Every structure is written in C-alpha cells, then in structure tokens.
Amino acid sequence: MTTEEKLQHFTTYAMEEARHKSDVMIREYTDAMQKIFEEHQEKKRRQEELEIKTETDRLIRENNKQFSEEQIEIKRTLSKKQDELKEKLFVEVKDLLARFAETREYHQMLVNQLREAREFAGGDEVILYIDPSDAQKKFSIETEVGAPVTVSEYSFLGGTRAVLPGRNILIDNSFESKLAEAKESFQLKGGANHE
Secondary structure (H helix, E strand, O other), X not given: OOHHHHHHHHHHHHHHHHHHHHHHHHHHHHHHHHHHHHHHHHHHHHHHHHHXXXXXXXXXXXXXXXXXXXXXXXXXHHHHHHHHHHHHHHHHHHHHHHHXXXXXXXXXXXXXXXXXXXXXXXXXXXXXXXXXXXXXHHHHHHHXXXXXXXXXXXXXXXXXXXXXXXXXXXXXXXXXXXXXXXHHHOOOOOOOOOO
C-alpha cells in the first residue's frame, strides 16, 4: 500500500469513525433532548392537573360557602317569619282567652281550680288568688268555693293561683304561665313534611 492509499484509508477510517462518533453523540443528544422534552411535558401536565384541581377545589369551596350563607339566610328568614306567626298566633290566643273569660264556663273553671287547690291542701293553710280582671266575680266564687279568695295585686291574665305557705307550694293555673309554657314548647310545623 502506497502512502497515498494509506492516507486515503486513514482518512476514510477517520471520517467513518468521526461519523460514527457524531451519530452516537447526535443520538445521545437527541435521546437526552427527547427525555428532557418528555419530562417537561409530564411536569407541565402535572402542573396543569394541579392547577385544574386547585381551581376546582376553590370553586367547590366558594360554591359551598355561598350555599351555606344562603342556607343560613333562608333559615334566618324562616325563623323570623315563624316568630312573627307565633306572636300573631299567641295574640289571637290571648284574645280568645279574654273572650273566654267573659263566659260562664270560665267562671266555673275558676271555681273548679280553686276547689282542687283546697282539696290538695287538705287541712293546711291555702291562699287562693284570682286575677284583678276577675275582681267582680270574687264574692260569687267565694260562695261556690266556700273559702276566702284574694284578688291578686298584679295581673296574670286570668285563671287562678294558690299558695300553700306551710309547704312552700305554688299551684299556678294562671293563663300567663300556661301561655308562657305553650309559647316555650310551641313549634310551628309546616311545609311538605308537616302539612
């Protein structure tokens, strides 16, 4: 082999070797770039998913908050309306009681309540009270009950009260206490479940 051929062979070999190394380097670089690109895409995808989840969670929380606020406002409005209706109802009940207080049945109820209080007391001292609005009935009630009756100094809307001082007992059949108990335990029920 001549020097020229050797040089040609060396040049060819060097070029092939350089091409081979270049191909390997380009392939490695391309693979590395592809891997970086895929990692970048995966990172972006995860980041987008996280942003979507975060925004979705925020919107759900905001929606729940608005729903809760509206629900509270509805309950507040409903409660206010129920209180108004309850007050209106009890005003009507007071009017009905005032009308009832003018009847013979009311008079008889007072007599019966006071008799029961005397029976409960047995032989013990008992102070029988009627409402100031019933003062005109005092003498007829005393006659029917067979005991002295005291007109209370303050109104209790009708009915009777009896005090047994020896036993520290109050028998409260006043309309005031009955109304207060009824008002306390009263629940306005309505709507689809309670019609």
